[in-house]
Amino acid sequence: MNTNRLFAGFTATALALAAYSHARAAEDVVIGFAVAQSGWMEAYDGPPLKGAMMAIEEINAAGGILGHSIRAVVSDTKTDTVQGAKAATEVIAKGANFMVVSCDYDMGAPAATVANDKGMVAISFCASDAKMGVQGIGPYAFTMNTPGQTEGAIAAAYGWSKGWRKAYALLDASIEYNKSVCHGFLEYWKKLGGEVVGVDTFMQEDPSIASQITRYKQAAAAKGEPEIMAVCSYVPGAVSAIRQLRGAGIAAPIVSGDAMDGHYWAEGVPGLSHHYAVTFGSIYGDDPRAEVNDFFKRYREKYGEPETSFPLNGYSVVQALKIAAERAGSLDNAKVLAELNKFKKEPLLWGPTTFEPQMHIDQFHPMTVIQIQDGKGSFAASIGLDDPPKLQLIFPEFTADLYEP
Amino acid sequence: MIGLLQHVVDALALGSLYALTALGIGLIFGVMRLINFAHGDFIMIGAFSLVVPSSAATSTLLIGAWPAPLMVGGVCFVVIALALATERLAFRPVRRADPSVLLITSFALSFFLQHAVLAVHGGRAKSANIWPHLMEPILIGGVRVPQLQLITIVVTLVLLVVLVVFLRRTPMGIAMRAASEDFLTARLLGIRANRVIATAFAISGLLAAVVSLLYVAQTSVLSFHMGVPLVLFAFVATVVGGMGSLTGAVVGGFVVGIGSVFFQVVLPAGWRSNRDVWVYALVLLILLLRPSGLVKSKSIEEKV
Numbered sequence: 101m102n103t104n105r106l107f108a109g110f111t112a113t114a115l116a117l118a119a120y121s122h123a124r125a126a127e128d129v130v131i132g133f134a135v136a137q138s139g140w141m142e143a144y145d146g147p148p149l150k151g152a153m154m155a156i157e158e159i160n161a162a163g164g165i166l167g168h169s170i171r172a173v174v175s176d177t178k179t180d181t182v183q184g185a186k187a188a189t190e191v192i193a194k195g196a197n198f199m200v201v202s203c204d205y206d207m208g209a210p211a212a213t214v215a216n217d218k219g220m221v222a223i224s225f226c227a228s229d230a231k232m233g234v235q236g237i238g239p240y241a242f243t244m245n246t247p248g249q250t251e252g253a254i255a256a257a258y259g260w261s262k263g264w265r266k267a268y269a270l271l272d273a274s275i276e277y278n279k280s281v282c283h284g285f286l287e288y289w290k291k292l293g294g295e296v297v298g299v300d301t302f303m304q305e306d307p308s309i310a311s312q313i314t315r316y317k318q319a320a321a322a323k324g325e326p327e328i329m330a331v332c333s334y335v336p337g338a339v340s341a342i343r344q345l346r347g348a349g350i351a352a353p354i355v356s357g358d359a360m361d362g363h364y365w366a367e368g369v370p371g372l373s374h375h376y377a378v379t380f381g382s383i384y385g386d387d388p389r390a391e392v393n394d395f396f397k398r399y400r401e402k403y404g405e406p407e408t409s410f411p412l413n414g415y416s417v418v419q420a421l422k423i424a425a426e427r428a429g430s431l432d433n434a435k436v437l438a439e440l441n442k443f444k445k446e447p448l449l450w451g452p453t454t455f456e457p458q459m460h461i462d463q464f465h466p467m468t469v470i471q472i473q474d475g476k477g478s479f480a481a482s483i484g485l486d487d488p489p490k491l492q493l494i495f496p497e498f499t500a501d502l503y504e505p
Numbered sequence: 506m507i508g509l510l511q512h513v514v515d516a517l518a519l520g521s522l523y524a525l526t527a528l529g530i531g532l533i534f535g536v537m538r539l540i541n542f543a544h545g546d547f548i549m550i551g552a553f554s555l556v557v558p559s560s561a562a563t564s565t566l567l568i569g570a571w572p573a574p575l576m577v578g579g580v581c582f583v584v585i586a587l588a589l590a591t592e593r594l595a596f597r598p599v600r601r602a603d604p605s606v607l608l609i610t611s612f613a614l615s616f617f618l619q620h621a622v623l624a625v626h627g628g629r630a631k632s633a634n635i636w637p638h639l640m641e642p643i644l645i646g647g648v649r650v651p652q653l654q655l656i657t658i659v660v661t662l663v664l665l666v667v668l669v670v671f672l673r674r675t676p677m678g679i680a681m682r683a684a685s686e687d688f689l690t691a692r693l694l695g696i697r698a699n700r701v702i703a704t705a706f707a708i709s710g711l712l713a714a715v716v717s718l719l720y721v722a723q724t725s726v727l728s729f730h731m732g733v734p735l736v737l738f739a740f741v742a743t744v745v746g747g748m749g750s751l752t753g754a755v756v757g758g759f760v761v762g763i764g765s766v767f768f769q770v771v772l773p774a775g776w777r778s779n780r781d782v783w784v785y786a787l788v789l790l791i792l793l794l795r796p797s798g799l800v801k802s803k804s805i806e807e808k809v
Contacts, residue, residue: 344724
């Protein structure tokens with residue numbers, strides 16, 4: 101065979117392939133994931149990404165969106181904010197219709213900003229900061245989570261329902277999320293009429309919280325033993341704090357936010373009991389919602405044991421895009437945005453979801469309280485608030501200082 | 506009064522941890538003018554050696570499951586081997602280079618070790634439960650002292666005494682002191698540089714291993730980033746104490762640890778979240794009053 105003919109043959113095949121893939125690209129709905137596939141954020145983006153992939157597979161099997169099948173393109177942000185913006189540009193170049201960004205405001209904001217500037221809907225897997233929305237990014241940004249303040253308030257409501265009346269708050273002041281949870285907890289606790297025995301702070305990377313324990317014991321001796329303790333922190337600092345608290349004989353029930361979902365971390369605190377985390381659902385097969393239990397059964401078959409319930413949010417992000425696009429009857433971002441803004445208790449997998457034109461985080465979302473008893477996790481309660489924390493609290497630039505007496 | 510004693514014990518225990526870390530950094534700085542920022546990662550590797558390497562979210566104990574003497578020996582072996590390997594492979598080739606090259610090498614090594622652990626263990630922090638009974642407090646004269654705090658303070662004192670005896674009474678210790686006074690002259694007098702430096706790295710590895718064990722017993726935390734805050738505080742401690750002085754490193758460690766607890770105790774609630782600002786303000790104040798640190802080192806003074 102002569103080389104010219106061989107070359108011509110290759111060229112023809114290549115052209116045919118390119119034409120085919122172009123035709124396919126025109127047919128598919130492309131969801132661009134600018135999320136972390138390496139670096140520390142991968143541990144938090146990985147599980148919801150798996151949930152999103154399950155949603156794509158299942159929705160495609162049922163006919164896709166508006167008759168188009170969904171195709172995912174993923175670009176790694178490498179847990180880096182500069183790389184985050186590049187990843188966003190990359191998924192847009194690969195034909196993304198919509199974008200999904202990291203489960204954190206700081207990490208997801210660069211990609212969400214790129215999408216917003218292009219007039220493309222960008223949904224964060226699970227950033228719990230209300231700035232991941234109209235106020236912080238722009239009108240096209242959303243997050244599939246409830247504000248940290250609402251998590252804190254639900255933790256307070258749970259404690260109140262158990263008959264506990266004396267509270268103590270231990271805040272890890274290293275990131276805003278923790279402050280949001282403690283602010284929400286303290287505000288709601290005071291609104292319910294509960295007593296605050298004391299408030300103290302530590303830092304995520306403190307090697308020791310011995311002086312905080314000393315202060316706790318002094319407060320307990322002076323004002324009575326606290327019946328509930330909010331530890332507003334995240335893994336691993338929270339594990340270190342809880343280990344030291346329990347080691348010092350402090351047995352008060354501990355409440356916390358979604359950062360303490362699951363019990364994979366609990367082996368650092370042998371025989372841990374009375375720990376309650378406000379999160380999205382129970383991974384233990386005992387969630388009151390059959391669809392959640394069924395989802396985790398399918399998840400286990402595909403990916404093995406889930407560490408947290410965060411895959412629910414990844415699944416819900418794809419669901420939300422499908423519902424909004426089908427209602428809009430179009431993939432046009434402005435029309436899809438208008439439909440997302442009309443979500444009113446929309447039944448997504450993670451729960452009924454409400455967005456408003458100025459509120460792209462669901463402050464009314466009912467949350468699940470999961471408990472750890474003897475080192476084992478299980479469902480404890482499901483709580484939604486009709487009176488979530490005030491907007492001044494959710495946008496902390498207006499926050500009154502709750503830490504002063 | 507009892508409250509005050511309680512705070513003193515808390516402060517001494519935290520100061521001990523910083524002092525041990527600062528000593529590891531100070532020792533290497535003394536003999537080869539290298540600020541080893543990878544020292545924190547030695548601590549991190551020691552902690553991770555307790556568990557089976559895996560990317561699973563939960564950890565399975567490896568060395569951490571061994572009986573206490575073997576566990577201590579095992580972790581020390583791993584970290585000392587790592588310290589010696591880094592000296593041979595990373596620092597020896599650049600030993601004659603400018604101190605800034607040494608510093609950058611230590612940063613590169615630090616990133617390498619962190620990302621190696623990230624690749625093997627994944628980004629999610631893990632927990633390892635070793636010696637949980639040490640968390641239980643015992644009462645000494647009305648003061649509640651967790652056994653671990655007591656052990657931390659005692660271990661630090663013992664290691665300090667052993668190190669002082671080693672440096673003053675053994676030929677290798679004397680060689681090391683000579684090298685830290687004036688490396689060139691020491692070599693001209695027949696002191697073998699490679700052996701002295703390797704020994705210093707081995708000792709700093711031993712100190713890092715001890716900190717790993719104390720830290721994990723206290724917090725149970727295993728994270729690729731865990732060494733960084735420790736090494737930053739310890740570095741500040743060596744500067745406060747006086748660069749190049751081992752006594753200074755220990756004093757500096759206690760100053761930083763005690764300062765940290767002091768501000769945690771005295772600051773009003775709303776200010777406590779900015780505690781470290783005050784600790785560093787104290788550090789700045791000390792450096793303003795004594796620019797070369799609390800304990801002056803002759804060898805550094807002359808060079809300045």
